[in-house]
Amino acid sequence: MKLYYFPPSPNTRKVHAVAIHLELPLELRLVDLQKGEQRTPEFVQLNPTGRTPVLQDGEFILWESTAIMQYLASQGSNSLWPEVPQIRADIMRWQSWQLAHWYQVCQPLQYENFVKPLLQLGEPDLQVVQSATARFHTEAIILNQHLAEREFLVNATLTLADFSVASDLTYAVPGRFPLEDYPHIRTWYSRIEQLPAWQQTAPRG
Ligand SMILES: N[C@@H](CCC(=O)N[C@@H](CS)C(=O)NCC(=O)O)C(=O)O
Incomplete structure (x- = not known):
């Protein structure tokens, strides 16, 4: 199987970490988003939305990180994706929450506080930061309570x-995510950070 990926991206990280954790060999193909490689005709043929990651398994092409994670974990029996309907639904619940809500509050903080200064794209937009911070607290309270x-x-x-929800905390420190009041999230995330698969997919300097 081939994974078209961009290593600094949290969406790539959650997929790649699952493959490493399950010891599934992948041929890795870099798609350099900074060079616009997601917009080449060859890549758009694989994913018309022009986004990474994309998995290719023979003739089968799959985009959307959550679908790829589930496909990878469905290759064999394992505790990441057990064959029990209620447990799978519960995992899907959190993966749905991550895409619909958690990512939506973490991404603007990551972009405004970290990516913009890094790539010299201008000053953080304080209104965006303020609004994302307020919405971050709404979601973080729920996650923190759940992890208590x-x-x-x-x-x-x-x-x-865990891989899905943790992926958005990849840049929590440089993105200045306000995690001070959420000790259970911090404890849980340090547990994830100890996983070899998480360490091997950490963004490089
Ligand atoms: N919902 C998609 C989001 C994928 C996504 O937004 N990928 C970003 C990198 S984090 C990307 O490739 N962006 C390129 C672009 O928008 O031009 C998923 O979960 O796979």
């Missing part, structure tokens, strides 16, 4: 849900 009595999000063990 659990080591992992679902089924008392590491699952795809």
Whole structure:
């Protein structure tokens, strides 16, 4: 299987980390977003939305990181994606929440506080930061409460849900995410950070 990927991106990271954790060999193909390689005709043939990551398994082409994670984890039996309908639905619940809500509040903070200064794209837009910060707290309260009595999000063990939700915390420090009041999120994330698969997919300097 080939993974078209952009290593600094959290959407790539969650997919790549799952493959490493499950010891699934992937042929890696870099798509350099900074050079606009996601807009080449060859890449748009694979993914008409022009986004990474994309998985190619023979004739089968799959885009959208959550779908790719589930496909990879469906290659065999494992505790990341157990074959129990309620547990899968619970994992999907958190993966849906991550895409619809968590990513939507983490991404603007990451972009305004980290990516813009890094790529010299101008000053952070304070209105965007303020609005994303308020919405961040709304979502973080829920996540923090959920993690208060659990080591992992679902089924008392590491699952795809943890990789999905953790991916958005990749740039929490340089993105200045306001995590001070959320000790359970911080404790859980340090647990994820200890995973070899998470360490091997950490963005390089
Ligand atoms: N919902 C998609 C989002 C993918 C996405 O936004 N990828 C970004 C990198 S984080 C990308 O390739 N952006 C290129 C562009 O928009 O030009 C997924 O989960 O795979």
